[in-house]
Amino acid sequence: MTWVALAVNILFVLFYAPLMDGIERQVRARLQCRKGPPITQTWWDILKLLRRPPVAPEKAVRPIFNLAPLVAFAALLTAFILVPTLLPHSITFWGDLILVIYLMNSATLALVFGGFASQNPYAHIGADREVNIFLVEELALAFVIVTLAIVNGSLTIEKLFPVQLKLSVAIALIAFVVLVYIASARIPFDIPEAEPEIVEGALIEYSGSQLAFAKYAIYLKRLLLFSLLLNFVLPRNGVVRPLLFVIALPILSIIYASIEAYCGRYRVTEAIRLLKRISIVTMISWVIAIAGW
């Protein structure tokens, strides 16, 4: 039963991740008084890219450059074996929250390595920015994890999904909502991929099917972050869960995409400063958690 449910989950994730981007594009288009592409557009884009042959720079470090997007994709897909999505089933004894976070970090680092292997100066700057933000993000995230761990006394997926709601957890989750926004590299935090400045950053040299997987990995990461967020609050069992999940995902998309439509891009420094402030919020949640609330 678990295995079937898991297969359903994985298929759902693979199908929905690009679709989610399509929905967000549509939302943004509407807010900009545009008609916008159909919500299946991201899927068509990916399918189109998959048919194109990939090209690597001549002097790139080929093994790393070629494998990086695939590893990122694989790491994120692996994370979905642990994090339940549509159906509340997952192989919980294979890993815990720390592993999920680290798989996500691995995907980020894989793309960073890919960027550095590409020999393109824009990719270097993009990868460098990616790490800059990743570091402060981790500072904020660490205290979210600590808060959840203290309150629930565990890091396992059974005990954390859903979490016990206390004051500290609530604050940590609010900070996590912001972190989800930042970690999914939306405007104003799409600094590592800023198109007008550094031309998609670390992804600049990727093309064809490799680009498709790099993009797919980014969509998967967004969906993973949403799923984590929803799992923290949605009930784990019951028939309503898949329903709630399916309703909540587009709602999150709409909220996040609307915010995205009304922001300009930050500089790295501004993003770091904001993340520092969020870290302080998460630290406060940790202090409250220690106090036992």
Next chain:
Amino acid sequence: MNQAILWPVYLSVIGAVLGWLIPRKKPAAFIANLLTAFASLAICIVAYRGFFSELHFGLRLFNAGAPLNLLNSVIFHVDKLSAVFLAIIGVLGFCASIYGLSYLGHYDEEKLALYAFHYPLFILSMYLVVVSWNLIWFIVFWELMTLFSQFLVVCERSERAIKAGYKYFCMTKAGADFLLLAVVFVTLKAVGLHADYGSLSKLLPVYFAEHEGAFAAITIALLIGACVKAAVVPLHSWLPDAHPEAPSNVSALLSGVMIKMPIYLMFRFFLTFAPVSATVGLIIMVLAALTLLFGVMYALIQTDSKRLLAFSSVEQIGYITLGLGAGMWLIAMGHESLGAIALVAALFHTANHALYKGLLFLVAGSVLFRTGTRLLDRLGRLFSKMPLTAVAALVGTLSIAGIPPLNGFVSKWMLYSTTLMQPQTSLFGAIALVVSALTAAVFVKFFTTIFTQPPEKELDVKEVPFTMWAPQMLLALLCITFGIFPFLSLRPLISTVNSLGIALSRSDLSVYPCVVIPGTANLAPIVVIALIFIITLVLAIAIGKVQAKPVWTCGNRDMLNLRLAASAYYQRFRKEFGFIYEFGTAVQNLIEGLWQQVRLICESYERLSYRLNAMLTGAVIILLLMVILLGGKAL
């Protein structure tokens, strides 16, 4: 079979003597390395045996009266704890020695004179520190270890090396003096001239239970001594200078093994000789957190490959001591099983750090060997030129960065799983989490500047010889193996912790097939690697061949420097968190200022001493004053 303890001694002594006697120093160094490799293998055998049965070997040196009796009997003993550290010495010693066979070829004859003699003795002294079963002899070997390693640090005889060696020797000697004080105190006051560990572990806890002041004093002395040698943060400043200056295989040993000796000492002392104390655990944790933070932040700004690795060693010692401190604290507070897991994590991380830091130093050595530079900005795109070294470096990088499921991740994961559960230790766990990300950033920089970024100018080098890449590969393989199959090392480590008298049952931590701390955390490294590997492989096959085109630089074909300088990495982050560096600089200035003052006082005292008359007059006046005062009091 207990004679086996002596094999490494014989082999390395022969190595040292031959290294000294053979007039041409290149073959001398070769033979010394070879014999040390065999000695290391023998150490591995001793360690292996030691896991199953305790080895014991006693030796009476001479007959003498009571005060010298302490030194009389040399007792070598291998129990499980020593076996763990012996295994580390053995494996890394073997790899470093084999590596040295070719590596030292590029040194001048005269520079090798010091090396050939001291290298075998350095390994030997570390071995003896661990197998010694007597506190007095322990301190003797400890001092010898410092001495021999100091000669290896200065072996290049450059001004920088000599300064670094001097600093290293002075600082660690001063630290060792604290240890000596503690040892003398223990042997004279506490246990009445019994210095072997057996009686110490019986007598000391009883004594400490009665004399809390003595315990505090000895603990402080011991902590200072151990922290200096382990380069725990306020006392670490010798390490980043000394480690890079030594030949790379020695750097690997210094960072991989030698700074673990104080960890051994702390395990031995705080867990078997003394009652497990929460306060001490807390102190160690605080020091560990400082070490983690400053070590990694300073590693972030380095532009010299070996110096970067040295700072990272400081940081990694933080993880190990964090595990130790957390373990002690948790056990003392009654969370026996979590504490025991933290101790296992500390031991595991010790071994892991030895593997990947040894590996990374060897890699840095290989790059130095071929390109002649340690400066990250002079290197670049060596992946295609030195593929084996690069792959080994990638494994080391991913391990130390804690990428699942390599060994670094597993031990860090165990640390998080234990420290995050208790509110009081959770701050340290959070710091460890953050530092882990920073470590990843440090090693992204290390790897990419050397192996992937476009070089300043094309480097025409080839892969290092077999004897150099083979040890690297061996260590890389061990990193992967211990990551995928953590039970291989966790099982012996659990029994080690059990042998220290700390109960850790299978229901608290099961390690096969997955690592599970029931109800708290779980991890299945094999599944993770298998899934990632399979998905990647399938996709890679599906994608197939990738065409090559010139890199896109906006249509421009000029020769430009497209390289991100090592000093430019993470500039914004470092600027936003610059207060850490400011604090570090302020402390440095403070210490330097204090040192200047002390020197001034000493100098003026020295000048005064030349003026004999004044000195005598002064002394007489002081004596008179004292007599009057004392006399007045007596009256």
Next chain:
Amino acid sequence: MVDKILAEYGAVVLDRNAKRLVVQVDDKQLRPLAEKLFESGFYYANGVGVDERGLGHDFAMYHVFASEKDKLYLVVKVSTSNLKLPSITPVIPGSNWAEREAMDMLGLEFEGHPEPERLILPDDWPKGVYPLRKEFDYNERPEFVERKPESTPQRTDVVQLPLGPYHPALHEPEYFEIHVDGEVITDAKYRGFHIHRGMEKLAEGRLTLNQVPFLAERICGICGFTHSIAYCQAVADAAGLDWPERAKYIGVILLEIERLHSHLLWVGVVFHLLGFDSGFMHMWRIREKVMDIAEALTGNRKTYGLVLIGGMRRDIDESRKNWVLKTLTELREETERVSKDIFGMKELINRIKGIGVLPKEDARALGVLGPVARASGIDTDVRRDHPYLAYDKLDFKVPVYPEGDVLARLLVRYDEIIESFRLLEQALSEMPQGDVMIEDYTIPSGRVGLGATEAPRGEDVHFVITGVESKVYRWHPRAPTYNNLPSVPIMLRGNNIADAPIIIASIDPCFSCTDHVAIVRKGKVIWKGPLGEGVKQVGR
């Protein structure tokens, strides 16, 4: 005042009228004269090298200086028989490019020039071939020479980031080599003229005087109309023509429409570069209506093909005028509403505040023009200082901000948008009746003419020497970006790499936007027409 200076340096007045003065000086007196002029408030407006052998003289260099204070354009001519002339770049940095252009195109040598390197001709152009000399045919193709790779000494402390020639943030091929230390720009180098189209040669070689306006407006895809007006002003100046009043008003109307659409487009691009695509979309939505107005008035979405030497080719009828007035009112309200929302976004404004600062002194020395100059505190506007068309009869303000950063440039352009609305309303309602074109005129040959207009991006200066058989002997247009671009490296220094595109864009480089939409369904073009209609079509 000017006369005193000129007399001091022995300048001979060749021609003068109220707006411009043509003098000739001895080449030894040139540099001190230029220095004196610069000190007394003149800036360097244009520099034209002329092969005057066809007029019976030698080679000559015409330096054009302009002063807001004296409301005067001063054309200083120096002749040379041996191709050698003193350089005035050491005293007026703004003349740097003009002199290098004359070096490239005519083979003049400027003694004392700080960087006598190629500016316009590509690296594979052979040495010793000068395209603007009269013996060089307009359709001649020289053999290209092998291009030597540049062997500049490599630097290791900075990344030499190529920004261009083909970069998504630049809509024209320009090349900036940006030296980046981490995220901070330490230095920048510019190399341009990748798409030099040889228009001057073409005009001299095969077009008649009345054909040149159609070429001139194709200099730029955004501010084309102002170029054709400037050209016609120059020829009219040379021939002493005066347009009918109604034509002058129509000219003003079309120029202001051009300014409106150009500024709206620019504001949109700025938002896009800041990653704020919603702002971009809304600005362009508003701009779309300006294009509709242009279409109603000229039959073209861009104000193209409307001007000849004698005046306007098309009149504006009453019904169109009323419709335009109505649309303008709506447009103005909408612009103000959207802008108010956007200027209320603090993060966005903070992003452009204090970046890309151009100090006033540098701006003056380089002869920076238009909104860039006004944002650096230089109170200059051709419309007010050297009035042309009907601007002297209309009321408008010239916004000046002293900060010199990108925000100031945005505010200047925003204020100009509002002023343009006012100007349009005034011009449309005050427009007198009458002819729009004079037909009978003769144009004497060998006369120097100068026309200047305030394009959306600054002062356009067109320099014309009329030729025989109703041809131009020499035509040299100078677009504002020519003077503004050299200031970009100064603006870039010390800023963040993240701000580089926005700083480059802040001088408003332009790109063509005259496309129509075609709706393609199942591989077939089923509809072609204006964008606004097209959107409605898709919606059906």
